[in-house]
Amino acid sequence: MKIAVVGGGSTYTPELVKGLMEINDCVKIENVTFLDVKEAEEKFNVVFEFVKRMVKDKFKIEKTFDPKVAFDGADYIVFQFRPGMLSARINDEEIPLKYGLIGQETTGIGGFSAALRAFPLIEKYIELVEKYSKAFVINFTNPSGHITEFVLNYLKFDRFVGLCNIPINLLKNLSELIGCKIEDLFVKYYGLNHLTFLEKIFAKNEDVTQKIFQLLKMHLANVPGDFPADLIEILELYPSPYLRYYLFEKEMVEKLKKEGTRAKKVEKIEKDLLKLYESSDSIPQQLMLRGGSMYSTAAANLIKDLATNAGTIHIVNTKNNGAVTNIPNDYVLEIPCYVKANRVFPVSLGEADEFAVGLIHIVKMYERLTIEAYLYRSRKKALKALLLHPLGPGWQEAPKILDDILKANEKFIDLS
Template structure:
């Protein structure tokens, strides 16, 4: 079975290789890395080959700049690309702060900027996958903003699912707090991508989340970056909620500290130096600072379920289809779901009124943002920004629209 990785020249790829190398019985015999940057592939490709060989995995590793060749006959295509590279991310994080808003690559104006330049590229790739991959091939999207990218893919009729590592991070940390093996636990994870809550932690037919919060409220607060009052209703917000619940403090911090993009650029420069060592045959420890903890575990486990229909539960981005009744059916939500040849939400405890209002507001923004990415146009960008709950003012939306288009013009053909 062939798996293709689009954006295979990413510094993340050795993490994915470790996961595939550790996965028994997945049936991958060809792993093809696809990237427009040949120089990156020529470093990452040999490293991935060495990682799999150290693991005793028999898969043949190839790398190519030819998209059609890369996806030809693939059973699954993984998307992990970054249009514009770290330079574009740094710009996404800068211009919103200058306007008094959070600058972050998936939230607010920065997230919309990334979606605008990413979604058209992803849709072009998906059309090649439709033509060249194996019948029934899955597109698995890790590319941010995952929810919006997944919605664009589904709107265009592709067989796609989105994946984020937030849920598996909570899963592992909650297991450690409870002194349990993570395999014993199942989480109810509900919301939108990067706007999610853990609403239950199930084991032995019981919900252990009340016990966990009673015993470890301070540790959970540290994980979320938010005070315990924000999860007093028994629903634990992801770290990304601090952009909403502590917006002004975060903007003030961002005004005085280097952005995450600049820090990642520094880490990546060192990773490339390490990756070039022909003796390296495992992911270096530094990669853990790059972000994406447990990414390989989540990706490989989801691939196993998609390709073997084992019915395991994963936190994925899928159509709403009535699960959250206050959202349109076509909205894309992030939810614990049982994965077979079809995907069915499995979470039992959902969101309360405080969460529902915010989710509905951001879902409306995402709908408008996808339309702006697909159809282009300054007015559509403005409409999406005006709908975002962190913006919501005409003067601010108008200023951000101008700054966004000016910063990203190189990647916005309609501009």
């Protein structure tokens, strides 16, 4: 097996490699090729040398700046790159805050500019994947669900799923709450990436939803700043942590203004990690500060189960295809899927809650307007997307924010 990793210079890469080492006995990895851009060469070299010490002789590793070399003959390709690197994320998070709006990597205005930067690179890479391999692509590049919508519905490339570490962490936490294995759980879980809802939980043959919701509400009552227990009572859903940006928008804006953006904190964490990578032979504890807990488990286990025809359930971003009956089939959703025949097949979930459906429709239309803004190089569609998003600006600010975004991203985004 050959695996290619786009964004090989990421400080997450050692964790991914640890996951690949753990599945190696099952899938017999022969080669992992890491791809990155010249602008990240110094960081790429540090990470690669560290990974080389980790892997030893478990499998062959290579690094390249040429996508053709990385993709040629690959069986699986992982996208984990950040278009524009960390400096672009800092802009994504700081520009909205100037206008009193949420500054976040994937949600709202930050996700809007991140997506527009990503689309041209994703389009280029998918074209090369099709030309040089028959690989299945697993995408972690943010905003993951938005990118998956672009690839499946607009580029029409179907060997592609979006992945996030939130579902696997949720399952881990739920299993610990009731004392069972993750494999014993099945959840009625649906939504868009970073806008998901947990409605039902089953442990083996038992519906444990009410039991777990009571435990969660007791937990929430003792965690200041988390979702209030009475909110969960009203929704009858357990929401993604990202829903706090929608339901507590003013409070979250003030928090971001007071504490500073996450991107600035990540910048310092990455500098510290790279220093540690220069001299370490094992993954430092500080990587936990970077976020992305269980990222390697989610990615490596999905590769293993795709390759071994496992017939297991994974939560991924893919087309709905009838899984949620009151949402269109072509919407890309984050849902449980059966993994078989090197593909993912959505599991039937029935109807989604009306509160969830309402938000999903609005944000999905925002996603599609943003994609069309890129495809048609249309400033008008970009403004419509900003105006539609629940966390977006009003008409007075929208053109100014768009001008700021275009100026900060002039190397990446071109709208007429």
